[in-house]
Amino acid sequence: MPIERNARLxxxxxxxxxxxxxxxxxxxxxxxxxGQFVMVKAAEGTAPLLRRPLGIHxxxxxxxxxxxxxxxxxxxILSGKRPGEPLDLIGPLGRGFTIxxxxxxxxxxxxxxxxxxxxxxxxxxxxxxxxxxxxxLYGGRCLADIPLRERFEQAGLEYHCSTDDxxxxxxxxxxxxxxREIARDxxxxxxxxxxxxxxxxxxxxxxxHGVPAEFSLEAVMGCGIGACWGCVHRIRTExxxxxxxxCEEGPVFPGERIQWP
Amino acid sequence: MAMTAKxxxxxxxxxxxxxxxxxxxxxxxxxxxxxxxPYLDLQKLGGIVVKGLYYGAREGNPPPRLVETPSxxxxxxxxxxxxxxxxxxxxxxxxxxxxxxVIVNVCGAxxxxxxxxxxxxxxxxxxxxxxxxxxxxxxxxxGACPALxxxxxxxxxxxxxxxxxxxxxxxxxxxxxxxxxxxxxxEEAGTDAVALINTLxxxxxxxxxxxxxxxxxxxGLSGPAIKPVALRMVHQVASRLKVPVVGMxxxxxxxxALEFLVAGAAAVEVGTASFVDPDAAGRIVGEIxxxxxxxxxxxxRDIVGTLKTT
Numbered sequence: 001m002p003i004e005r006n007a008r009l010x011x012x013x014x015x016x017x018x019x020x021x022x023x024x025x026x027x028x029x030x031x032x033x034x035g036q037f038v039m040v041k042a043a044e045g046t047a048p049l050l051r052r053p054l055g056i057h058x059x060x061x062x063x064x065x066x067x068x069x070x071x072x073x074x075x076x077i078l079s080g081k082r083p084g085e086p087l088d089l090i091g092p093l094g095r096g097f098t099i100x101x102x103x104x105x106x107x108x109x110x111x112x113x114x115x116x117x118x119x120x121x122x123x124x125x126x127x128x129x130x131x132x133x134x135x136x137l138y139g140g141r142c143l144a145d146i147p148l149r150e151r152f153e154q155a156g157l158e159y160h161c162s163t164d165d166x167x168x169x170x171x172x173x174x175x176x177x178x179x180r181e182i183a184r185d186x187x188x189x190x191x192x193x194x195x196x197x198x199x200x201x202x203x204x205x206x207x208x209h210g211v212p213a214e215f216s217l218e219a220v221m222g223c224g225i226g227a228c229w230g231c232v233h234r235i236r237t238e239x240x241x242x243x244x245x246x247c248e249e250g251p252v253f254p255g256e257r258i259q260w261p
Numbered sequence: 262m263a264m265t266a267k268x269x270x271x272x273x274x275x276x277x278x279x280x281x282x283x284x285x286x287x288x289x290x291x292x293x294x295x296x297x298x299p300y301l302d303l304q305k306l307g308g309i310v311v312k313g314l315y316y317g318a319r320e321g322n323p324p325p326r327l328v329e330t331p332s333x334x335x336x337x338x339x340x341x342x343x344x345x346x347x348x349x350x351x352x353x354x355x356x357x358x359x360x361x362x363v364i365v366n367v368c369g370a371x372x373x374x375x376x377x378x379x380x381x382x383x384x385x386x387x388x389x390x391x392x393x394x395x396x397x398x399x400x401x402x403x404g405a406c407p408a409l410x411x412x413x414x415x416x417x418x419x420x421x422x423x424x425x426x427x428x429x430x431x432x433x434x435x436x437x438x439x440x441x442x443x444x445x446x447x448e449e450a451g452t453d454a455v456a457l458i459n460t461l462x463x464x465x466x467x468x469x470x471x472x473x474x475x476x477x478x479x480x481g482l483s484g485p486a487i488k489p490v491a492l493r494m495v496h497q498v499a500s501r502l503k504v505p506v507v508g509m510x511x512x513x514x515x516x517x518a519l520e521f522l523v524a525g526a527a528a529v530e531v532g533t534a535s536f537v538d539p540d541a542a543g544r545i546v547g548e549i550x551x552x553x554x555x556x557x558x559x560x561x562r563d564i565v566g567t568l569k570t571t
Contacts, residue, residue, distance in 0.1 A: 003300060003540065041537070046332040046485045046513065050537060090539070220327050222334065223536040225300075227292035229312075229338045230327035243321050243341060 007087040015147035025063040032059035034123035035096025035252040039224035041088040042074040055119040067118040104131035106188035113194025139174025175201040200260040213255035234259035269553040270560035277428035280307035287532030288366035300539035308362030318344040323476040333486030337477035357387035396434035396459035404462040408434035411446035418450035428453040456507035485511040499525025515548020525566040
């Protein structure tokens with residue numbers, strides 16, 4: 001979990017409010033696993049004060065990629081950075097998705113909503129490398145919400161899109177697309193990242209069909225390293241249930257452990 | 262740095278406790294210490310003040326627990342924690358191997374629980390002192406806590422001082438009309454030092470939904486935004502008390518820490534900065550040392566309480 005104060009932004013790609021950063025950060029890239037995140041400092045000084053947690057979108061020996069949407073002052077400042085600028089980040093942090101040892105030949109369904117797609121591209125590529133068949137369902141409110149289509153295309157990954165307003169792909173919620181896909185061809189596992197209502201609905205569907213599922217949770221984080229106890233979610237534990245730190249035990253949890261609000 | 266430069270003496274004497282340097286970590290911002298081992302050498306710190314402990318495990322408040330404000334952070338964690346038994350069994354054995362002063366922040370729902378925590382911890386080795394947390398704003402309604410009145414402060418400090426075999430640092434609340442009056446009550450009751458300030462009771466509102474941004478409605482404000490208030494209170498208290506003062510509130514740099522020393526603090530605690538940079542406390546030790554060297558200060562304790570007001 002290095003502090004990488006001299007990471008360098010190599011490439012920026014923009015679609016409206018969405019950004020993809022390619023970052024030179026070898027130490028982070030070498031260790032990163034799908035579902036893990038980094039804490040990024042948006043600016044020097046004290047405003048904004050805290051780092052921002054961002055899911056790792058891709059990683060290799062040279063560094064990592066991030067995919068994010070402007071959601072507030074921190075991400076807005078980040079979005080103004082240009083190739084060549086230094087970045088200060090900590091990571092990789094947290095526990096990511098589990099790729100089953102016997103993944104070869106099995107189908108995995110990956111369900112992403114909006115910016116929640118970020119870690120699923122990384123996961124899909126790792127699953128494919130492990131011999132599994134990843135199928136990505138990529139949903140957004142409208143066409144502008146699902147800008148990563150080309151990237152999945154270029155990577156030769158199977159993906160299907162949905163838009164709430166019907167402007168592209170399946171018309172309706174991505175959870176309905178997932179429900180149909182699970183009913184048609186039951187996958188070995190479902191992975192998801194997106195808004196809480198999406199994941200809550202998907203958790204009900206996977207539970208009903210008896211499909212194991214993992215969900216990547218999101219919260220405001222103070223530190224990202226387990227020290228502030230700020231990013232908790234209601235999670236079933238050995239002794240019952242309690243507020244569990246997303247940054248430390250998560251952000252990815254198996255569906256049966258999560259208590260949805 | 263010139264080779265002839267004399268090393269700066271950073272040792273700090275709280276009277277009851279000698280520290281390697283004046284930089285401690287603030288309770289609630291440094292976990293149980295071990296979380297930070299990947300990021301800094303804990304042995305470079307003056308000491309570690311671990312997260313507040315109740316006797317039993319404690320659930321804490323519902324989220325959202327954090328909201329960022331301009332140069333500040335409001336938290337309403339609610340002292341979620343593992344309790345003394347899990348701390349003694351799982352954390353303390355590891356902390357004993359770290360050569361730094363371990364100070365345990367002691368909490369209680371009532372005076373009996375504070376006493377029970379201290380009695381239990383008195384039987385454990387590897388603790389240098391207790392920091393009596395009479396000032397957390399997030400566990401009772403409207404921020405109520407013993408530190409809001411001289412009477413309850415006096416009674417609790419008196420009882421815990423008598424019950425404890427270790428030195429006691431009483432951590433005070435800024436949410437009072439006269440911090441000096443409360444600090445004097447703690448001193449009269451026999452505290453060995455006071456620590457201040459805890460967070461300022463605060464809130465943030467989402468205008469669009471007209472809802473509070475914290476699950477607990479109110480929380481405690483920390484970070485650089487509160488430093489001017491903290492400095493003022495540390496100066497007021499240090500000017501009036503005989504026991505040492507441990508100062509904190511928005512310290513992000515060595516210069517911030519030195520300002521607290523000049524205001525009269527014998528030592529400082531680094532809090533919210535550790536969330537931003539896990540190695541902040543270690544960095545601040547280095548910055549203090551370099552500032553002293555550059556300013557011809559041979560021993561850091563020489564600048565404590567040197568504020569010029571005339």
